[in-house]
Amino acid sequence: MPEGPEIRRAADRVAAAVEGRVADEVFFAFEELKPFEPVLTGRRVDEVTTRGKGMLTRFEGGLSVFTHNQLYGRWYVMRNGRLPKTGRQLRFAIGAGDHRALLYSASEIEVLDAKTEREHPFLSRLGPDVLSQAPTVEELAARLGEARFRSRQLGALLLDQGFVAGLGNYLRAEILFEARIHPRRRARDCADDELTRLARSILALTKRTYRTLGITLSPARAAELKAAGAKRSEYRFWVYGRANAACRVCEKTLRAEGIGGRKCFWCPTCQPAEATGRRRRSSS
């Protein structure tokens, strides 16, 4: 499944085509949504925003179209009169001026007003979206310390969309590596400076992945490897997918184990199982 940065990229393309413009065509494939076609046509698209792996297209007047791509959904932006070469089924389309934004294959599409959005079973339990809602380091560090999150293994917590929306399997491993924190540790056992480091890493890696189209390795290191002839798959990650390979920092053998139901990768030396920083006063 694509992670938050890939969805934000898709939202950027859709926004470039329709945001701030009046929708002159709205199409829904699902029968129950057909009545909204004439309601939304002629309204301006105010905003295209993301909530983790979901997207909200907000129309003037208070209605929003919520879409979740799951595994197969895919957005295309095309000039009017053109269709993408795909065997997929068109599910939702917005036309505005010269371009149309077309969503194929997605099965989760809903029209929400302010109340149904607030009460939505998926949206209402999401944590902040790093790219669309811009939480601060301090906010994320404080969130890590909240009672509902502090006793969870960090490797599993980072996959929980209720903690932060948009992190998936490769981002959580890369975030924990850059923060030098073992995935089986818990926030309650971390020093304050470790929680700050982790919060900073969540923001930095998500933003970097968005800019680099999925490369989490530091830009300098990735450029160096690329210049030496490495393929993209070889200069993309610090630890993800690299079990039994050498750590790029200390050269020790990387480990992998299931955490939070999916395989997680880490370095046993760079990410020690015990706290290394100053202890929290509350837990010492």
Ligand SMILES: [Zn+2]
């Ligand atoms: Zn290492």
